[in-house]
Amino acid sequence: MSLNCAGHLRAWLLEEVEGSLVDQPGHIVRWAEQLASSLWSELSVEEKHSEIGVFILVETHWSFTNDYQSEGWLLVHSGVPGKKGAGILVGIRSDLADRQDLKWHEVEPGRLLHVRCRIRKQQYDLLAVYQHALTRGDKEQQAETMKKCGSIWKKMDKTLSGFPFRSALVLAGDFNMVLSPLTDVSGKGIKLGSDLEWLRTERAEVMSILQARKLVALNTWGKPAITYHHPNGESQIDYIMTRRQTADLEARKCSPVKTPLAGWRSAGHLPVIASLKLNWKPWQQHLTGRSDSSAITPSLETIISEVAPDLQQFQQAVKHNLDEKPRKIAMPQPRVMDSEVEQIWSQSGAVLERALLQPSDLETQRRERKRAMRKLARQRRRDALKEMLGLIGQAQDAGNAHAQYQFIRKVCPKAFRRKICLKTESGGVMSNEAECDALAAYAKTLFDDKDFTPPELLPLPMEWFTSESWQAALGKLNVHKAVPKFSASVQCWKQHAHVLAPTLQRIAHSALCDGKPYVPDFWTRVQLAWLPKPGD
Incomplete structure (x- = not known):
């Protein structure tokens, strides 16, 4: 089985030096491999060594599509339902970007994935591509493959045309074709490919797209360097591209690098690394900051002492002064295996350095390394499952049904919830x-709807809204019920009912029990939660 294509974007972005913000280079690293747990263990160690900030991994052999968060990464995966031959995974380090700003679009499931995020204060458009591989069949099969490839190129061009110029653009993936030198697009550092007519036609089409979108292939400006090697041949088919404005001299040093990742493979794709400079211009971007509600919210003591308190200010004061942020249940983290992985790498390197190893010895060493990595990954999963089962038992013994349910969901997760x-x-x-x-x-x-005149209201009995009635009503609320964003949690209202009930009594008497009762406008406001339906 050959290695597959992928990519990693590493960004140091902004760093404060002597009191001022300066641009710092970031790195893009691309890697190709079937995503297995043993490889992920090695990949995690390599990412820490390389300080990677964003990565793109293609041909994961996963068929699902969703975004999720795991082990310090915001992840978006695009797969083909029912098929295992494609799949693209984009990961962004969670300390660099906010999950609320993450947007993504499957341009072509498992083949072309667009992810938009904001890394610090710069908007990034990441476009990952995995082109169909050329087949060695008859002319009909070749024509069908080229038709599929042409569809991917057209969709890629249309997607690129819709990106705003203010975004930092990165196009990376396995193009399954060799570029050609072209002024301002690609340099002479290309290992030229086949000169067949149908391949020349495809190459000319792709080069025209890159030229029209003013993109630069970064790993074509040094010495020709292959990105894919196999016992039967080698080629340069993996590329990282960005706009001309960000393709400076540092970025054009992009080239493949050697790594101990998946050292048991005898063929496959090489990682490619490039440095990208953050180009954020705050005077050209409008970012809406969060307002500080504490500066305008009056104190709870002041509102409670008022004869006719305002309901909206009362709710804001309760939320600001009494409400506590819900404490998330601490989930156990997977065991760190950096030292064990590095030890396997070291042992494998020592074996490879021995003089004049026979091919059979090399193959035996590769099998032993693969076996060791898989054993390490299985042990990690087993330890995590045992720890989680122990926490489920402890929560059950303590009568904490909420914690028990959260732990069970980690062991047996529900169906994926797709973000809108x-x-x-x-x-x-x-x-x-x-x-x-x-x-x-x-x-x-x-x-x-049509405007209507509401009927006149009749005063309600004051004994319906006594302080004792409010305390009893608040005590019956379900603490797990959702509340609007501007309101305090149900638990807060229940916990402080004896303090808040007298104020609620005065508000209700003033609005509903007076000679001219009315429904306060604030009571008619709602917060809508939009829920996507399956299949939409």
């Missing part, structure tokens, strides 16, 4: 602001 990612009419990914505008416009049409 709205798209523009052209198929591009919307920004957070554009999504809010679109949902607001849709809600306006959904809930719009």
Whole structure:
């Protein structure tokens, strides 16, 4: 089985030096491999050594599609349902980006994935591509393959055309073709490929796309260096590209590197590393900051002492002064295996350095290394499962059903919950602001109705809203019920019912029990939670 293609983006981005922010180079590393737990163990160690910030991994052989978070990474995967031959995984280090800003779009499932994120304050558009491999069949099979390849190139071109210029663009993946030297697009550091007519036609089409989008293939400006090796041949088919504005001299030093990753393989793709400079211009981007509600929210003591307290200010004061952020249950982290992985690497390197090893000895060493890595990965999974089962038992003995359920979900997770990612009419990914505008416009049409005159209200008995009645009503609430973003949690209202009930009594008497009762406008406000339906 041959190695597959992938990629990693490493970004140091901004660093404060002598009180000022300066641009620091980042790195892109691309790697190809079937994603197994033993390889992930090695990959985690290599990422720490290389300080990788973002990676792209293609042909994972996974068929699901979703985004999730694991071991310090924000991950987005695109797969082909029912098929195991494709798959693209994009990972972003969770300390560099906010999951709320993560947007993604499957341009072609398992073949072309667009991920948009904001790393620190720079918007990034990451486009990962895995092109169909050429077949050695008859002319009909070749024509069918080229038709599929042409569809990928067209979709790639259309996607690139929709990216805003303010975004930092990275295009990386296994192109399964060899580029040709072209001014401002690719240099002479290319190991030229086949000169067949149908391959020349495809090459010319791709080069014209790159030239029109003003992209630069970074790993073509040094000495020709292969990215794929096999006993029957070698080629340069993996590329990292970015816009001309960010393709400086440092970025064009991009080249393949040797790594101990998956050392048991005798053929496959080499990692490619490049340095990218962050090019953030704050005067050209508008970022909406979060307002500090504590500066305008009056104290709870002040509102409680008022004769006619305002309901909205009362809710804000309760949330700000009494509500506590829910404590997330601490989940056990997988055992760190860096030392064990590095020890296997060291032992394998010592064997390879021995003089004049026979081919059979090399093959035996590769099998032993693969066996050792798989054994280490199995032990890690076994230890994690035992620890989780122990925590489930402890939560059950303590009567903590909530914690027990959370631990069980880790062992037996539910179906994937896909994040809402709205798209523009052209198929591009919307920004957070554009999504809010679109949902607001849709809600306006959904809930719009004819104006009507509400009937006059009759005063309600004051004994219905006594302090004791409020305490009893708050005590019956279910603590697991969701509340609007601007309100305190149900647990907070239940816990402090004896303090808050007298104020609620005065508000209710003033609004509902007076000679001219009315429903406060604040009571009519709701917060909509949009839930995607399966298949949408």
